[in-house]
Structures are given as structure tokens and as C-alpha cells.
Amino acid sequence: MAAHCPNCRFERLQAAEFHGESVDLCGRCGGMWFDDGELDRSLSSADNGHDKVKLESSLGDFIGYDRRACPKCRSKLGRFYLLNGLEMEVQRCLDCSGTWVEQEARAVVVDTPNAAEFLQQLQGKLGIGAWLFQFLLKLPLETNLKPKGRPWVTWALIVLNVFMFACYQLQVDWLAPYQAELPLTPALLMQGEQPWSLLTYMFLHGGYLHIIGNMYFLYIIGDNLEDVLGRTRYLLLYLLCGMVAAFAQVAADPSSTTPIIGASGAIAGLFGMYMLWFRNAKLSFMLLIVQLRLPVQWYFIIWLGMNVWGLMQAGVGVAYWAHIGGFVAGLVVGWRYRASVFANNPMVALLHQGTLRWRRDARQSK
């Protein structure tokens, strides 16, 4: 018997392929029907980092019965949250155990195992290993969605920074003629000299702590941003934030002859974007010996406060204006590209909206 779409009742479902499984698709509304087991099998073979998906047996809460009937056995469909914490539902036949996935849910269903893992981590506690890591290294731990692809640009930026650092440390010969020309010197830039230093300064570091701190933040935060922006746009925005940071520092003290170096300004730009797009992500923060997992907004607001405080102390040796300038550039970029990032990354958009509901549900279930 031909199966008809539960939405467009006179439209026949047609055979279609979804990540290696032969499923039933409505050509009119884009809804998709998975017979028992087909959804788990297709999500297991999809490229989402998960090979043994068991979503069908672990859907979120039952919401109620649907008015529509199962396309295969005509029984009533039940409505379920795709995951508790997400404002997205699927319908499941309680008799034949098939699953109906609307087109809007289809855009996120492949990433669901990743999101499930993330939501679980948010509720879980950090272990003793995580405490020791942070106690000893003073670096935060990130909790966020796993990026889908490999972050080649982020890795390349880290390699380039480490390479330049090593060359300066080893005083290699080929670098000698340029060594003084690559850092950013505000007084020289104001005279129109060394314009390239607006770019080159952000690939240089002065000491081990400086480069380890910067590269670690680039490593944990850059991968998610590269994932949602795409490689080229990510690289260009990274460089743009670094340049805005340089301008901010030069504008604050144009006559300074102290050379400025470091990726901090560009990375501060990444903080701004990250804070606007991944508001459910968390970074751990060590208060003496107490490890707190803070929402990213809090973490970066504390970080910004420390920079403003540093400025007021008239601290030397740190380019506070570059940090603040880069961060503001990142916020502006984050706002400007918000709609396109969410449109291209439905799961990121869904988690962004789903927060309030998830917090409320989590409280009720206690």
C-alpha cells in the first residue's frame, strides 16, 4: 500500500536516500518518514562523530498525541521532543515505531547526537582530572558542541605562531634583517612606516606564558568559530579583529615607541563572536582552589573587567587597549554575522533559542 504524507494527505511519499538509508520523503513539504531503526542507522553512518546512535529509544519527553496518523499503519502519532532542552519535536508511531521528521527538524537531526552529548556535559560535573589540569596550568576548560570538521585554519595559525616564536627564540639568520620591522611600533606607524606591522605583530610573542596562553585560547575557541563561519571568513575576521586591536592600541598612545606584539587582540575578537553565538557554552574558572563552570558571558565579562582594571592601574607591558579594541571588534562582527551564522548552523541556532526552556525543564525535573 502506498504511504501518504501525514501533512499533505494526498501526497505520496517517495523513496529517498538519507545517509545511506532508504527512507520515505514527501516531495511537497520535505517531511521524512523513518521506519523502525532507520533513523538510528542513518545517524550512525552520517558524518557527525557518532557511530552507534540510539536516538529512537532515547527521545525527549512525550508531549501528547498528534492529530495526524502514521503513514504506514494509520495509528495515532505521538509527539516527542527530539531532545529535552531543544525546542524541536518529532512524531513517532507508538505501534510500528516509525519516526516522522519535519523538514525543519531534518536540518538538525544529524547533529542531535553531538547536541545530546553537549547538554549532558553541561549538567555533569567536572572530574578530578579537570581540576588538576586547571589547578596546575591555570587554563580554563571549555564545554561546547564538538565542531563537525577539522579546524585546519586554527591549527595553521597555531603552527605559524609557534614557528615565529621559535625563530625569534633561536635568533635564526634569515630573520635578522626583518626582526625589528615585524612588531607594531605606534610612533613609526603614525609616520606611515612599517604598515605591514598591523598584520605581522599578531604572529609574534614575547615569552612562553604569553604564547601558551594565547595559543590555548585559540585552540579551544577557534575550532567552533571556524566550524560555523567557514575557513576563509574565519581567517579574514581573525585578521580583521587583530588589525582593529592594533588601531585601538595606536590610537590610545600614538607617540609610543614601545613595540607591540601578540595574538591577544585578534583572539579577544574571537571572544566577542563566541560570546554572542554560543551562549550555552561554559568555561571553567579557578577561584583559588574552587573550580567554577561559568557561562561564557560571565567569563569574558570578568576577563574584560580585568583589562579595564589593568588600564586604570596604568599597567605597562600589556596592550590593554588592543585587548579591549579586539573584543569590541569581535562583538560588532558577531552581531553583524549573527543571522547568517544561525541560518547556516541550525543546531547552533536551536541551542541558542532553546536555553530558557532547557533551564526551566531541568529545574522542574528535580
Ligand SMILES: [Zn+2]
Ligand atoms: Zn508533505
Ligand SMILES: [Zn+2]
Ligand atoms: Zn505506525
